[in-house]
Amino acid sequence: MKKPLCLSSILVTSLALAACSNNNSSSTDRDNTTNPLNQAPEQPKEDRISATRIKLTFNDKEVLINMYDNPASMAFLAQLPLTVTFEDYIRKEKISILQKRLSIDDVQAGDLSKKGDFAYYGPWGNVAIFYKGLEDATNDLIILGQIESGKENVENVDGNFTGRIEKVTK
Structure with missing residues (x-):
């Protein structure tokens, strides 16, 4: 019974980390695309x-x-x-x-x-x-x-x- 519970918590944690990772990388990609010189981001x-x-x-x-x-x-x-x-x-x-x-x-x-x-x-x-x-x-x-x-x-x-x-x- 412990094994399925452990696997499910690992799966949930992995999905959460993957979602955060994708969000951060798309933000970085967006910043590098619009700001190729890596300057401070432009204000809204x-x-x-x-x-x-x-x-x-x-x-x-x-x-x-x-x-x-x-x-x-x-x-x-x-x-x-x-x-x-x-x-x-x-x-x-x-x-x-x-x-x-x-x-x-x-x-x-x-x-x-x-x-x-x-x-x-x-x-x-x-x-x-x-x-x-x-x-x-x-x-x-x-x-x-x-x-x-x-x-x-x-x-x-x-x-x-x-x-x-x-x-x-x-």
Whole structure:
């Protein structure tokens, strides 16, 4: 009775390893085909930084944000300029509820935040600036951009603040 049980567990393990091996080799083959010089893989299109930057100005300070090239970012840019009030949320992010929700029909949420991210949280309809890391973040975030400069201005402001967000012209 032990022999058939042992053989079946070996068979299951072999199939699992074969499936993992095929998945890894096809990924490697794909990477080598599209990247013959073995350079770092290209970022997905939705995560590429666009040529557009925005500026948040408040209390004689400013924060510059590089926007990503994704539909949610473009929907946010279409609402600019905006004057919004940010409040601290869990001592890790500053949030502001938008008057008009972003259309996120063609956008897949699921990004985890990191320090310096400018994001949109669809369930509440708010934008967020993450000024600390968030290990237990929700996966309902859509990252709109990344802070280029002025991160310390967001970290060091206490309480609520009102600011103006506008596109930066080159």
